[in-house]
Structure formats: C-alpha cells, structure tokens
Amino acid sequence: MTLLYLHGLESKLSPEKRDVLERFATVIAPDMDYNSDPNIFKLLLKNNNEHSFDLIMGSSMGGFMAYYIANTIKCPALLFNPALPHRPIAQNIPEIDSKNTPAFLQFVLGGQDEVIKANSTLKWLAENRLPTVDIKISIHNELGHQIPVSIFEKEVIEFFKQIELLKLN
Template structure:
C-alpha cells in the first residue's frame, strides 16, 4: 500500500503520526509550498506517476488537495479538517464531474475547530457530494484544528479497516 500524506499550510507530518501510517504501508509525505506554488496539484499528479498512490490522506489544506487528488485518480481518501469550504490560498485544481469520484471519502472533523468549522465542512460536503462515493464522517467534539494523536490513530485505523471490507 502506497500512502500519499499531504500536510496543512504551515505544518509537516510528525514522526509519531508517520509511524502510525507506516503500519499500513509506505508513506510519501511531500514537502509542499502552497503559498508560492499554485500548481501543487500538477506536482501531485507527477508524483503519482512515480509512486502509484493507493490512498490519499491530508489535513487542512492537505485535506483540500487530497480531496481533489483522490477524486481525480479515483482512490480512497482520509481528510482531517479539510479546507474545502474556505480555500486559504489560490491553487489550480481540476473541475470534478460525475466521472471523477473516489470510492470512499472519510472525513474527520474537529467539533472545536475554529479555523475550519465542522458545520461549514458538513454544509460543503452536502452541497458537493458525489452520488457514487461512499462517505464516512466522524466529528470529534473535543478536537480543534490540530489533530490529536489518539484521534489520528483511531481514524487512520478505521479508514484502513474500511478498505479491507
């Protein structure tokens, strides 16, 4: 299993979270500059030619990019507090249609997130849902925008369990 992990605007994948992901496969965690490169999506497509990603996992802006990437290459994705309702920096992304859809989108939202509110994501998801995609949504009432390690581990484990079904 080859896992693409996409970090948020001003974050990186921590060693603890990387070790959680490595239980399930090989992790590619690109260092992305969302601010200065509006073509991150094209870079991801090039990376996919080399690695052939099986799943995409992302947080915040990385969740935003993972959403579009997963739907374009049609792979499952785990999205932590994705920046879908509020695009913080300009990025060139493809228009999606019914032929572009992931088989599974698993959203993990923080009930205390004051950067990207869970309700804003829920509204966005309901308005942009692809009918061919299975959606799972978890809301962690105690979590803000930062992903707690225990929540990360729980959601990653559940995500990969769903892929085995």
C-alpha cells in the same frame, strides 16, 4: 500499498503520525509550499505517475488538496478538517469528473475547530456531494484544528478497516 500524505498549510507530517501510517503502508509525504506554488496539484499528479498512490490522506489545506487528487485518480482518502469550504490560498485545481470519483472518502472534523468549522464543512459536503462516493464522517466534539496522535491513530485504523471491507465487496 503506497499512501500519499499531504500536510496542512505551513505544517509537516510529525514523526509520531508517520509511525502510525507506516504500520499500514509505504508513506510518501512531500514537503509543499502552498503559498508560493499555486500548481501543487500538477506536482502531485506527477508524483502519482512515479509512485501510483493507492490511498491519500491530508489535513486542512492538505485535506483540500487530497480531496481533489482522490477525485482525479479515483483513490480512497482520509481527510482531517479539510479546507474545502474556504481555503486560505489559491490553488489551481480541475473540475471533478464524476466518472473518476473514488469509492470511499472518510472525513474527520473537529467540533471545536475555529479554523475550519465542522458545520461549514458539512454544509459544503451537502452542497457538493458526489452521488457515486460512499462517505463516512466522524465529528469529534472536543477536537480543534490540530489532530492529536491518539485521534489520528484511531481514525487511521478505522480508515484501513473500511478499505479492507471495500476489497471484500
């Protein structure tokens, strides 16, 4: 199983979080400069042609990008505080084709996130909900924008449980 992990703006996947992910899948985590390249989406689609991603995860700006990639290649995704309601920089992304949506998306939101407020994301999801996609939303009241390894691990484990259930159905 191949997993694409997309880091946030001016961030990277930490070795501790990579260790968590590698328990479940082969991890592809490209370094991206969202500020200088508005065509990250096209680059990621090219990477998909090379690696055939089975799952996608992303945080913040990476969560934004993971949402659109997942909805283009029909792939389940785990999104941590995704920058969907307001993104800090411009990226060229396509319209979502409702025929290509994944079966499952899991969102993890921080109740104390001052960068991407949970209520803004919930409102965005309500206004942009894709009717063919099952969505799981976890709101951690104590969580800010940064995701501690303990919460990251808990949510990754839950995501893989959901993926296994999808395979059984």
